[in-house]
Amino acid sequence: MPDIFVAKTADFPDGERRIVTDGAREIGVFHWQGELYAYENLCLHQGGPACEGLMMHKVEDVLGPDRTWIGQRFSKDEMHFVCPWHGYEYDVKTGECAADRRLKLKSFTVERRGEDIYVIT
Numbered sequence: 001m002p003d004i005f006v007a008k009t010a011d012f013p014d015g016e017r018r019i020v021t022d023g024a025r026e027i028g029v030f031h032w033q034g035e036l037y038a039y040e041n042l043c044l045h046q047g048g049p050a051c052e053g054l055m056m057h058k059v060e061d062v063l064g065p066d067r068t069w070i071g072q073r074f075s076k077d078e079m080h081f082v083c084p085w086h087g088y089e090y091d092v093k094t095g096e097c098a099a100d101r102r103l104k105l106k107s108f109t110v111e112r113r114g115e116d117i118y119v120i121t
């Protein structure tokens with residue numbers, strides 16, 4: 001299969017995403033904190049368009065010194081995208097399902113070639 005053109009680097013700023021197609025398959029490409037990530041747009045739950053969902057920082061518990069629960073906060077380091085069908089959350093840097101790290105979206109290599117970005121299938 002030929003490599004899939006995603007975007008010109010100038011047209012794909014950090015924090016954005018694109019959905020590209022490879023025949024019948026859709027691939028979500030994320031630009032996050034200077035890196036590029038690509039995953040099949042097919043949720044591991046029931047096949048929803050996971051890569052098209054809301055992006056939000058991981059919600060993490062805050063524990064006191066005695067391990068009692070104090071509250072929650074948004075992670076500064078971990079960004080998730082949330083499948084719009086039923087809410088499965090995936091780590092944008094790994095494609096792992098946040099609730100069960102053994103589950104992982106199919107990933108693809110992304111390459112910068114000069115001013116262009118491609119997904120390698």
Ligand code: FES
Pocket residue numbers: 043044045046047048049050083084085086087088
């Ligand atoms: S299909 Fe994605 S959460 Fe159900």
